[in-house]
Amino acid sequence: MNPQSFSLEKLAHLVQGECVGQRDLKLSGLASLEHAGAQHLAFVNADKYLEQAGTSKAGALIVTEALKAQIQGQQNFIVAANPYLAFAILTHVFERKHAQTGIESTAQIDPSAIISDSAYIGHYAVIGKHCVVGDESVIQSHCRIDDDVEVGKQCFIDSHVTLTGQAKIGNRVRIHANTVIGGEGFGFAPYQGKWHRIAQLGSVRIGNDVRIGSNCSIDRGALDDTLLDDGVIIDNLVQIAHNVKIGANTAMAAKCGIAGSTEIGKNCIFAGGVGVVGHINIADNVTITGMSMVTKSISEAGSYSSGTPMLESLQWKRAAVRFKQLADVPLTQLMQRLDYMKSQIESLESTKLRNNYDD
Amino acid sequence: MNPQSFSLEKLAHLVQGECVGQRDLKLSGLASLEHAGAQHLAFVNADKYLEQAGTSKAGALIVTEALKAQIQGQQNFIVAANPYLAFAILTHVFERKHAQTGIESTAQIDPSAIISDSAYIGHYAVIGKHCVVGDESVIQSHCRIDDDVEVGKQCFIDSHVTLTGQAKIGNRVRIHANTVIGGEGFGFAPYQGKWHRIAQLGSVRIGNDVRIGSNCSIDRGALDDTLLDDGVIIDNLVQIAHNVKIGANTAMAAKCGIAGSTEIGKNCIFAGGVGVVGHINIADNVTITGMSMVTKSISEAGSYSSGTPMLESLQWKRAAVRFKQLADVPLTQLMQRLDYMKSQIESLESTKLRNNYDD
């Protein structure tokens, strides 16, 4: 597919690594240790892969100096301080790039929209009034960019994305297919047994270098804006409600959901399926393990969890029944009673001993 | 963006409130207390916002009579019995409305479809045989309305929505972007180790004043129809399986999932991420807290929960190990044993006392 190949020396140079072995070896792709062939470069990141590295058919390996010393039977290496980072950098070399620029003839673009000459607009994209698409940005087919939305430079917006609610998107932002940014927040005033819709008048602002997966929903704010700061990365099927704020470089795995007006700090990591209630604050550098339910603010950096571990269903049923019973079992009091009874028994025993001595 | 402005008197009139202060003050938008400027109207809904209200730069405030009496340093008010409801009403005044009618030239509409003259059909919408779109409904770009689907009056269907399975949609229904209504239910008959697809022959019926968020999936029924009654409101990324029935004015936050054939009553509130098994019944006026797992019918109104609270991960690990142990710890029997041992010890102590008296 990608006929381009590079010399080992060239690839080593790209990652500022040391080239060891056949400098002019031509490599045409990256592969896993397991599936690599002679034309592939693979990487070794930890001692546990050493055995696999030794038997891999890869043409060359990215390794640390320390790992290299332990690998038998391989001759071609790129030695780098951080092989995983070197691998990450080289994926961009072998990635197929979108090279086209210009506007497909079928795209519908309002005359008031400003589209950079170096941008690409795919087939059947629909772009509304006063929109902006910056230099070298790629808008794939069928995207809907509603009135007053702005997209920065070097963005990639995949097919069927809906950008609405006057969203403002920074530079180098990647939004994957079928995601909706700027949809109406879920705001209703209850009155006399019915829900009265609150039209959402805020927007969404997304910083630079943000990544959003496929099938995500990121709603516009009620009055103020929903905010994703620079470097935030979000996986697929994530819900970000109105007026949420997410700090720089926070990462969120698939299926997380953040309820309205919650503020999340910088450099946080949320594993998959985490749910967070509305109107709370989460500090910087907080890790939340998978499927946890966060129901109150977190003011200290650290790792937090909820849920119960997986069990065989029959064992789980017994534990689950006992969980119910916990409601009526005063656990801490129980420990106190045990301690008290222990002292009573000891007292009785000393009496018995005394009695025996008395005998 | 929205150059229109209104006098304080006019806005007070619209919410049947009392105008206090400068009656001809021009206001051009709503804003939060924090970000409001002189041209903005903000609302105060509870005592806890009084301090912020006093220092807000808002041109005027929506308040109750009681709150007004406690606010210093502000002179312009709309006094209303329910400020939040008044705010909800006024969001519609400042909301940008979709004004266009007619059918974009690129829309593909089957000749047998009936589209109201006052409806709007966006670019690249595809509308099939025998479809109906009612008066003043807005169908945004790229919608797919499959054969025999009917959409009522004054509906708003955002971009990339798929309406299929002969769905029937009421009046004043709002469906946000990239949602799928009427997709095939997940029905398979297992036989000899394989799954045999059951073609779904039922449909979906959605009442009036229903609101469905973005990226939702609401499946058609197997034989009978999936039903959402009037006034149901649903947030983003929600799954409604085949043959589910949801009663009037029930609200469901993001990421809920309701399995097949379950019936949910009226006026229920499901917080985010709630999961409900199939083939059960949930009464009217039931509240389910976030991320709860509902595995059996609920016959009484009230609030229900499941899950465990968030803990620091190290503490959580210890609690989680003990949760496993619960399977083999007979908690209620344990309490009985403690009580029994207590009585034994008391008996021993009274004996000891007697013995001592006897001495």
Place this chain on the structure above:
Amino acid sequence: MNPQSFSLEKLAHLVQGECVGQRDLKLSGLASLEHAGAQHLAFVNADKYLEQAGTSKAGALIVTEALKAQIQGQQNFIVAANPYLAFAILTHVFERKHAQTGIESTAQIDPSAIISDSAYIGHYAVIGKHCVVGDESVIQSHCRIDDDVEVGKQCFIDSHVTLTGQAKIGNRVRIHANTVIGGEGFGFAPYQGKWHRIAQLGSVRIGNDVRIGSNCSIDRGALDDTLLDDGVIIDNLVQIAHNVKIGANTAMAAKCGIAGSTEIGKNCIFAGGVGVVGHINIADNVTITGMSMVTKSISEAGSYSSGTPMLESLQWKRAAVRFKQLADVPLTQLMQRLDYMKSQIESLESTKLRNNYDD
């Protein structure tokens, strides 16, 4: 809608069942026992439906021999060994089929793509370079089929589906609306406080007879491919991360999420909302109950669960507080202490008895 009708005899023949009663009875559809009319065929699958079967207005019933013997007041039957399977087969008789072939004039198809003459390509579909669409496959409106994607024979791909990442789709695969296959996996190398994107170079391979619901996200692999084996069935809003492998005939209900590189065996059943961490293995024939969190490999077939049962919220709060306390309550040690104290008390009591005897 579907004017076609079939004789009872014909329908019995189609499911290799026995026709009992009026052989030339014309039936025009399937219906539930509750809503069936004289023109409908209904099925009875278990004793608990016998009463409803007796009073149903259905024209005829699919039953087992044993069930038939217990039903009063009905005269027309199809007797089959497995009525549910017979029903599943007959849904295909009454299902509305997509009959059109050919390419809609508005579809954008790259000249290098190979589209079978017997395939159908809907309005505004966009098909890229070197794509293949096999015989009798239906690609609905607005689909995006990116470069190098291949779709087998007799597939059904509903509207707004995005197929990218050079995905390869087998035969008789059904993919429902707004699903994304082959989106970029969530891979980033952390370095100096930032996330460095790892371009995903693997693909997605989907076997034959696979079914994927609406609004799903199935990512392409990082280096190797994400794999769904033959006969896998997946419901709506499911997340399959990069490099996941799913064995043949495994079923996954709505809202499941499988993290990267996890391998799942054959014939597994995952109920709704199950989450599975990355880099683990799950054996064949494993059932996971709803909303369970799977955090480690499962090597034995069987049923597994996690979570806590639903309680009234007040009771739940008490149990939840106790769950926290469990972290500091040594349950198993507590049982040992109780046993030890029991023996101490028994010893004291025997002493007392002896003392009493001694008296």
